[in-house]
Amino acid sequence: MADAGVPYIAILGSYEVLTESQDQVVVGGDSRHRLRNLEATLDLLQHWATSAQSSGLAASNDVETALSELRRATASGRLRPKIEALKGKLEASSGTANLLDRLSSIEEAFQYMSQ
Secondary structure (H helix, E strand, O other): OHHHOOOHHHHHHHHHHHHHHHHHHOOOOOHHHHHHHHHHHHHHHHHHHHHHHHHHHOOOOOOOOHHHHHHHHHHOOOHHHHHHHHHHHHHHOOOOHHHHHHHHHHHHHHHHHOO
16 A cells, blocks of 8 residues: 555554454454454554665655655654554563564664654
């Protein structure tokens, strides 16, 4: 979807809505399904970070780049609550230490690129 021009922050919001509704449907929560959803969200964030690093090198004035989108989402305060919510879900789930490490790495990349 991002490659088709849908803003990453909008995709991230859609992921949140979908995973929340799936968590409510599956009473008691299927931990494997929940884990796959969390991993998919991390995959999206990783794609955003990778695209932002690439777009910073080939920025064009007429195209919204992943980097400019990241900077705008960070400056507006829209990204931080989404990352914190994801971190909370990861911390509340068992067996997610590697995913928390991955999120931490993505956060560091975001912070570096947002400067």
